[in-house]
Amino acid sequence: MVPPPARGDLLRAVRTDPSEGRCLRCVGAPRPPTSAADGGGSGACTTCSPASRTRARTTPAPRSPRPDSATVKEDGGAVGDRPAHKPMSIVEATRTGWGYAPGDVVGPGLRAWARLGGGRRCETWLVWSTAWWMPVVMKVARRELVEDPLTRADLAHEAQVTAGLAHPGVQRLYAAAVHADPPHLLFEYVEGPTLETSLTEAGPLEPVEVLLLGMQLAGTLRYLHGRGVVHLDVKPSNVCLRDGRPVLIDFGIARPAGTLRRSGAPRGSTPFMAPEQCRDAVAVPASDLFALGTLLFEAATGEHAFHPRRDGDGWWYPQLDGAGPGRLPGPLGDVVAALLDPEPSRRPADATAVLRSLAAALPPGVPGLWPDWLDSADIEPPPGLPSNGYGAHSAH
Numbered sequence: 001m002v003p004p005p006a007r008g009d010l011l012r013a014v015r016t017d018p019s020e021g022r023c024l025r026c027v028g029a030p031r032p033p034t035s036a037a038d039g040g041g042s043g044a045c046t047t048c049s050p051a052s053r054t055r056a057r058t059t060p061a062p063r064s065p066r067p068d069s070a071t072v073k074e075d076g077g078a079v080g081d082r083p084a085h086k087p088m089s090i091v092e093a094t095r096t097g098w099g100y101a102p103g104d105v106v107g108p109g110l111r112a113w114a115r116l117g118g119g120r121r122c123e124t125w126l127v128w129s130t131a132w133w134m135p136v137v138m139k140v141a142r143r144e145l146v147e148d149p150l151t152r153a154d155l156a157h158e159a160q161v162t163a164g165l166a167h168p169g170v171q172r173l174y175a176a177a178v179h180a181d182p183p184h185l186l187f188e189y190v191e192g193p194t195l196e197t198s199l200t201e202a203g204p205l206e207p208v209e210v211l212l213l214g215m216q217l218a219g220t221l222r223y224l225h226g227r228g229v230v231h232l233d234v235k236p237s238n239v240c241l242r243d244g245r246p247v248l249i250d251f252g253i254a255r256p257a258g259t260l261r262r263s264g265a266p267r268g269s270t271p272f273m274a275p276e277q278c279r280d281a282v283a284v285p286a287s288d289l290f291a292l293g294t295l296l297f298e299a300a301t302g303e304h305a306f307h308p309r310r311d312g313d314g315w316w317y318p319q320l321d322g323a324g325p326g327r328l329p330g331p332l333g334d335v336v337a338a339l340l341d342p343e344p345s346r347r348p349a350d351a352t353a354v355l356r357s358l359a360a361a362l363p364p365g366v367p368g369l370w371p372d373w374l375d376s377a378d379i380e381p382p383p384g385l386p387s388n389g390y391g392a393h394s395a396h
Contacts (some may be wrong), residue, residue: 147183211332
């Protein structure tokens, strides 16, 4: 058997974004001493070196930002389509919010490095851990909300949902200090751009790339759903590309399957929310499969599958009307159309079924993600979930 090409080059070989903080050497920040023995040394960065910028096709013109994308929070308000937890690149530290300067002590053994972003209740910072001697992402309550019980509850909930998750496609939680001053969580720093940034800078993916991307994300969702976790915010800006491999981040609104949300208003990002997520209060894995369909559609076309808009005091969701976007051609289009079915019970049974469908859609001769002595029929569905989870009982 001839081993297939490394899938780590799936996206990196055809797209790069020199403006992104692709590695710690690139950003010109202080780094701990390294040696050839521990993988360091003075060689050029393999991700950001000129050799890695070879492009397999002409780069399309960058897309302009889309104003119709927003995140709906529990109080019904909306903020820009930027997750509260988005460790995609290093940006210059600012004097807004906490206003940490590089080197400021932000917690025991933690030094501020740069601000990454923020949401309504929290900010995210790249910080240096002197205990672990590596960079980590600190999600910290905003200065004015350090005593707010809802903010602390959100951080505690995210810590509870993500604790114990260990998968290459999931950003890992390292530590939770919900009762500290200020309350914060520490996450793995995922080096690389988001899928959203990659699509904006380099344009849509080729169909084979979309299939391979979808297979990796379906494998990640299979892991999460098998552990009873529904992400509820799968979208390009919540997928980081680490050496070309997708890593799902931002579990701020994730919930155990079958559980009710805290209030009656929907939570999620408007262009990617499943119809039942716009209406119902119960978290079901089928909603993540719908969101995966919207993500794959956008990866293939460069456009949102749906364009919700403000309608009076609320939101109008076209996905509630049952009409899907234009159909993609070929086998990829069949899979995406199934994922975007407005009726959750008619979508693929689970992420395992999606994984099999995407693998079957690969053109002949294209290597998949696993050795040829494995067959997609060998994939066992994760235990504990009935079908696609729609109508599942409350988690205990």
